Amino acid sequence: MVDVNLWRDTVLPATLLKLIALAAVFPALLLLVIETVEGNAAGGLRAAAQVYGIVAGILLVLFLVAYPASIIVKGGRYSVLFEMDAVAVRHIEMPTSADRSALLAWVGVLAGMAARDPTVMGSNLLASARREMVTRFADVRKVTIDERRHVIRLIARDLTRNLIYTPPADFDRIRDAILERCRTDVRVVRR
Secondary structure (H helix, E strand, O other), X not given: OEEEEOOOOOHHHHHHHHHHHHHHHHHHHHHHHHHHHOXXXXXXXXXXXXXHHHHHHHHHHHHXXXXXXXXXXOOOEEEEEEEEOOOEEEEEEOHHXXXXXXXXXXXXXXXXXXXXXXXXXXXXXXXXXXXEEEEEHHHEEEEEEEOOOOEEEEEEOOOOEEEEEOOHHHHHHHHHHHHHHOOOOOXXXXX
């Protein structure tokens, strides 16, 4: 069982910032392709850079507001239990964290209802329903080992990402046990 201090955790914010950068690339690339097809590659490059900056800026501002707010709602901590056997790792959110996460998800559902946006409502309903994640070792394609932060990331073939936070004293033992249970063709990245 691990109790993560969300104010000090850098793994989740770094992942979210990567997602912001990726999300901003798609509309910029679409604009670049459209402008290039129309014969204006130079103008398309300039417009794509502007769209990337605008979208990334908006998403970054939203992140800077929403991430601290979600940490406050969660009480600054994320309690999680990891169970591992020969077949899989289970990432189970503990009831204290789960109750606060459910509250945050229901606020999102209400916001979706107020905006009459079924996509927002549905995604928040799904977020409120998920309390655990199971990653089968047979499905793992990549293992990222972050020894400094004591985090092991399992990336499965369905692109799910299971973050395994470990106590510093148990990191080596848990890392070795996970690598032993994964397939031999798994890509291992050490950071």
